Amino acid sequence: MTTTNFFDVIIIGGSYAGLSAAMALGRSLKNVLMLDSGTPCNAATPHSHNFLTQDGRRPAEIAALARQQVAQYGTVQFRSDPATGVNRPGPHFTVSTLSGQVFHSRKLIFATGIKDLLPAIKGFSDCWGKSVIHCPYCHGYEFRNHKTGILANGPIAIHLATLVRNLTSDLTIFTNGAPQFTAEEEQRLQQRNIAVVQTEIRELQQSGGQLQQVILSDGAAIPLKALYARVPFEQQTPLPAALGCSFTEQGHILVDGMQKTSVPGIFACGDAVSPMRSVASAVAGGNLAGAMANHELSQEDFIAPVS
Template identity: 40%
Template sequence: MIYDCAIVGGGPAGLNAALVLGRARRNVAIFDDGQPRNRVTRASHGFITRDGVTPADFRRIAHEEVLKYPSVRHWQTGVTGVRKTKNGFCVLTASGKAVEARKLIFASGLKEVFPNIEGLHEYYGKSVFNCPYCDGWEMRDRPLAVISEEPSVFHMAKLLYNWSRDLIVCTNGGAPLTDEQRQRLESRGIRVIRTQVAAFSGHDGQLESIRFADGSLIERGGAFITPKFLPKAEFKDALGYETNDDGGIAVDAAGRSSVKGIYAAGDAAYVRPSQLVYAAAAGSKVAITVNMDLTDEDFGE
């Protein structure tokens, strides 16, 4: 069987794409390794009707809705390779399956690379986060730290000032701020610390203090950190699609990549901000594009 579309990735972008295509009576194969980036988060926010939903419940509800359409098939397995065929593409899975499809959507998201801070993973998703729109409300009025070596640290600090006026900025040994930016932060009472961060400490996932490389300690009730993001699935060499400056798959406004028949949605195309609602919307949009392209081909256009 040759599917109309194969979707690599089972997050909000991939699942919403599968939903739209299933409702369009397209045969869809969706592949998901069961390791979403937000699995460490206790709750997801900012998605109307699902504000505060756990990642596990979100996926359970989504699977129930998507898989009620008989033309959608789901495999919980990673994808190890993709190659072009005369009919489109062949997806190779970690479980040894080979599935052919006319079109291919990458919705596999990103993976995070964190700075080397002792204890970070004990607190990430509980009291240490990366998105203020996702978790700023829960951290409101706490003493917070913004930890980043990136120039975006100034923007992050300004944003978080809306949720807490008790802020420090830690540049972790780097110098991403200009003198003017540092002065503007300090004029608001936001202290800038350039010393490298050594460790987090606290209890039950709740941050209590940050220790620096010089041995100094500062009490904090939460933190926002900027990890580096890399594509979770990389098939550029095999398929030849172009990437954007952030390393995501370069797409046009409708989600088409530079290779005919390949599309990308959500974090795979490095859509920002990285939120459920943005990813789901991108999945819907690219699915409509795929269905239209299939329809045009079937009518010989």
Template identity: 50%
Template structure:
């Protein structure tokens, strides 16, 4: 570092992907600044699964240990604030925080995640990540065999229901209005004894995020212990696109196998650049981004 505000790499986002990138860079003797707002997307999730050696631990516990291990590398620094802007310069990238601080990084890694756009249904947001779930591979085992709802319609609901049927036989699709299924899909649902509720949803009945029933505007309700929803999303941070990073038709930051974006010197990892939303995958992509950025820095010195 030339001074305290210049780093080899600035990482925006300090959850699993960002911390993994920082560890790889710290072990490569590169100076790293991790910037994080402290609001990870899984902050409501009580337990994390499918991550070897950490199965069943809380996300907070995993992140705390990870941060301690990463900051043991002397070239890694952490700053808790939200990034307001990032600009390409001749020497790299200037990053400005909401608090006014400015830093220069020769390379930039976005580990900023995505933001789910949930239906405007009372109680749903409070249950998100606790009992209203996005992934059976992350949470399905804990709710196996219980009454479960799918909060989608049409082809999406049909696909999700076929998948969730592996974890429970007690399954109902809540379409929140007229169902949109083909004749073949209706036949399949009937054969599999998967119910369909077409009434409009009023609210989610829950106790501290644990769902107990879906209540409809017609004053009926369905008791359930879990629900799945495949929700649309948007990038949590608009700066990659502002810098010129190409976005895929699905809404992810476009990357190559080395986590490089379409803008030289900019990398992306974690949920913002692919559909596999799992801690293990975030760690892998973060490690790959850190290795790729360090390799570029090393070769640029020759």
């Protein structure tokens, strides 16, 4: 095995979590290869919020600055070449890429994110990340005191309503079918003047991604400025599953408090492991994953026989 294709750690995924992990490892002089597909989860979002020192900046600007800073550490290499296959034929991992390259490493970090599965509602994808949003912490302040909707049902709708009602007094839940609330939940919604609409949504009328009104299947139109939606998702890559990593009931990669997966030597971070979808959360998880991967490597080297 030549030194040109062997690394201490290969990081699959080069957005905020992956870059944060790479910085922690680079500062510890570990040889790192980052493989990136260039498709971050928040590509449609114009501005990032709730991240100290970066509040309101474009996500792409944050990522570009992060990459520039990580590149200062000479032991970190970048390749815009997505990983397509991973196996572990021996003590080390073997990673193949879209271009046909093959690399090897002692540890793996998955920072691959997730892929949102958007509903087939006209105008939904145009608004996603702009005025159809997933998180009140990331976007809610910008839509405070405006007509706001929640596209969800059951416990998720109640969870969002408890958070969003603090930001607006004009709130409507769209269940897209029969409501799935308990009698107690229905009473609380009524007492707090939160309307519930069960007629299915046919279209989101918008301009430049900014929501104007919701058109229901019966033709009724409801003006809105923002719509919260929890859409289903899938992992951006099947590679963690192929390696035997365990997953949560929600579909995230299962990790412990140190970002370790169920497979020894494999760490994961970012949106792939957590429902807390924010740049700040991804950076924190990536930093910990990088530090823990470095800890394992350093410990292994320290106890290894000296030749």
